[in-house]
Amino acid sequence: MTVPEKVYLAPMEGVCDPPLRHMLCAQGCYDECFSEFIRVTDVPLPAKTLLREVPELKEDCCTADGTPVRVQLLGDNAEMMAASAQRAAALGARGIDLNFGCPSRFVHHAGAMLLREPELIRRITATVRETLDQSIFLSVKMRLGFADPAEAPDLVRAAAVPGLNEIIIHARTRKELYRKDSLHWDVIGTLHEAASGIPLVANGDIVDAESAQHCMEQTGCTRLMAGRAALTEPNLGRMLKQGAAPLPLQEKLKLALSLFTLLDQYHFAVKSQLDRVKQFLGFVRRSDAQAAEFFAEFCRVNEIEAAKRQLTEKIEALA
Ligand SMILES: Cc1cc2nc3c(=O)[nH]c(=O)nc-3n(C[C@H](O)[C@H](O)[C@H](O)COP(=O)(O)O)c2cc1C
Structure with a gap:
């Protein structure tokens, strides 16, 4: 059995908000959790919004049990994303994640919609990285493509700007949404070279220790992220890292x-x-x-x- 190097609690808008992060992190022994996506438009995010969405900022950006919270931003304006990331950092964030995976039709020109524009993904990621203090961890969360997993290498190459710390990949395309019969852990396994050595984090349908093993074998990743199953099994991180049994x-x-x-x-x-x-x-x-x-x-x-x-x-x- 390989023990994952890191297990993250996934961002989930409308689900993993501060009280749920509080509860699940206390049970799950996660290395890190994420805020829900915070939408950035044509002005930098006000401090008030950041503090409302991520009250943990006031507590060293950790949940009550001490799990670090990475702040996730979603938007298409590189300069405003960068200014918002800087503001989050000034408020105490130690990690920022850029969302290029949200499939909602309501986010318009943002989230997974940007998977059709690798150049814009590169510009946003590069601008945020160049303007953010190097001590702040920066990641990108994306899907394998908009319509076809064959898009993945170009997208990963676009995101893999110098100084990026991690690329988190949900093993589906935007079109596949959350379909059970469409999951491509094997494709993640082919992307390490395109990522130029930036660590990849595998995400999608990791539900127990067995699926985590299969996922690590197929993706070659030792960093995992779990979302929905972390609610079904509130101690999922412990199950994956320490071999704990599911809670009764x-x-x-x-x-x-x-x-x-x-x-x-x-x-x-x-x-x-x-x-x-x-x-x-x-x-x-x-x-x-x-x-x-x-x-x-x-x-x-x-x-x-x-x-x-x-x-x-x-x-x-x-x-
Ligand atoms: C209700 C719900 C809300 C989500 N909200 C976000 C979000 O705010 N940001 C994000 O990057 N992904 C979001 N996701 C995607 C998850 O982070 C994750 O990539 C996806 O659920 C696949 O992982 P899983 O099979 O372990 O659940 C959401 C997923 C669900 C089901």
Whole structure:
């Protein structure tokens, strides 16, 4: 068994926000986690926005358990991306990631849409690198292409500007979105030369120690990033790095119950708290039939106190 050198918790907009990063990093033993993408338009990001999106900036840019948070920016304006990265660094960020992978139609000329413009990817990455203090870690997160994995070498070459520290690759194209039947770890394995020695991080469908092994074999990467499965298995980083067993359902439900308190701590409106706990359990339900059965019942609850009661009763029943 190869132990991954690093395991990262993936950025996930609308999912991995500060309270979820707090909860998952405390369980997962990740080397680093990422902010959700922060959109940069035609002005540098105001400090207020950065501090709202990444409150960890006030805590040495680490989650409560001490996991560093990399700040992810998304945009198409090289100068504004650079100025925003500098501002994040001035506020305490030690790592910046540039998003060239978001497939949403709503991001228009940004994210994965830029995979059709390797020259612009190069310009943004080079401008950010040249203007950012060299001590600040800089990475790019991308997909294998817009329409075809054969685009990957050119895209990686475009991103691989001198001084870039890492290239994170989701093993699908923009067109493949999140399709189960389209995953090309083997293509990542062919990209090391195009990356000119810049370390590659493999991402996509790493769900347990076994898939992590297959992924490392096929990609030749020792740095991994996990997203959705980190919610299904909240201790996924520990599973991959330390051979830990998955948490039993009882422990996952305890986390769901504690998430109400965390959401309160992070000033989440009461009316959104139940939705967020359901969202978390929606990922947990993928772990097994028992979890799926509980989720089917839990979904019908519409009131916070009833939800907490239902969780408490199930936790006791599983004890
Ligand atoms: C709900 C959701 C939100 C996401 N938001 C982001 C994001 O803000 N930035 C980003 O680079 N990738 C984002 N992604 C992509 C993930 O970081 C990751 O690349 C993808 O889910 C594949 O990894 P996985 O199979 O381990 O989940 C998002 C994915 C999902 C499912």
